[in-house]
Amino acid sequence: MSVLVLVLAVSAACCLGFGFVLQQNAAQRAPLNDFLSFRLLVDLVKVPRWLGGIALMVVGMALGAAALGQGELSLVEPLLATNLLFALALSRRQTRQPLGRQGWAGLLLLAGGVSAFIVAGEPQGGSATADPTRQWLIIGAMIGLALLLTAHAKRSRLNSGPVLLALGAGLLYGVQDALTRVSGEKFSEGGFAGLLTGWQPYAVLALGVTGLVLVQSAFETASLRKSLPALTAAQPIAGIICGVGFLGDRLRTDAVALSWEAGGLLAVIAGIVLLGMHPAMPTGAAERARAGQLQPQPQ
Structure with missing residues (x-):
């Protein structure tokens, strides 16, 4: 594994993690009638903290693209999943919660799972020249599943809705990462002319904006404990499926390697859940309001 790739990917994860915390801090105060509407972005763009979070996210996406x-x-997708570590670090600073056994267990599972997957799989690059049939099947399946999750989330916005939206956004972001890689190769081969004549950069933009609406709606209606773990878990899995499915990435496929790869991904997901549910993660405004409604009123 290249040291440059490691530095770029971890730096991207740092910016993304810090950015998600700032975005959720601002989005939780947005009007609930903006749920799943582009009006939500119009309202949030007036909030300096949210703009700071978006700026960090843009830097993170640029580093991720590099x-x-x-x-x-x-290789890059599992490393980007460590953004949750940085989100927890900033949340701990805000809430002053100790890391505790849950935090250390989540940290070790996430870091160990990423290491196990990379060491066992030994990811090797193929060509970004995608197989058209498999490309459209996989992209269609990812986008279709994201749409189904979003449709169900609209019917349960304050229950399972935030988790479903975050899962849908993670799927879209995984596809976006795959198309970002294709766009980068087109740019290196043909410059801006070669890049802008393809459909991929426009799809990257559309997926990014749509994913942003889903994420901010999830942040608006629930805490980071509910939304960020689902987002962080879905994105690398979708990205790996795209990488292996139609971009030609190669992983070791012997029985031992596959066992370690599967175990590594399961450890990553378990670590993400533990870290995402850590008490340091702030509680959303909508959840606090519901908790207040459930508390007995003083006589």
């Missing part, structure tokens, strides 16, 4: 230009999608 990492994808130097390394395989199946």
Whole structure:
């Protein structure tokens, strides 16, 4: 694994993690009638904290794109999942909660799972020249599943809705990362002319904006404990599926390697859940309001 790819991917994860915390701090105060509406972005763009979070997210995406230009999608995606570590670090600073056993267990599972997957799988790059049939099947399946999750989330916005929206956004962001890699190769081969004549950069933009609406709606209606773990878990899995499915990334496929790869991904997901549910993660405004409604009123 290239040291440059490691530095770029972890730096991207740092910016994304800090950015998500700032975005959720602002989004939780947005009007609930903006749920799943582009009006939500119009309202949030007036909030300096949210703009700071978006700026960090843009820097993180740029660093992630640079990492994808130097390394395989199946390598970069698990490293980007460590954004939750940085989100927890900033949340701990805000809430002053100790890390405790849960935090250390989540940290070790996430870091160990990422390491196990990379060491066992030994991701190797293929060509970003995608197989058209598999490309459209996989992209269609990811987007279709994201739409189904979003449709169900609209019917349960304050219950399972935030988790479903975050899962849908993670799927979209995983596809976006795959198409970012294709766009980077087109740019290196044909410059801006070669890039702008393809459909991929426009799809990257559309997926990014749509994913942003889903994420901010999830942040608006629930705490980071509910939304961020689902987002962080879905994105690398979707990215790895795209990388192996139609971008030609290669992983070791012998029985031992596959066992370690599967175990590594399960450890990553378990670590994400533990860290996401850590008490340091702030409680959303909507959840606090519901908790207040459930408390007995003083006589």
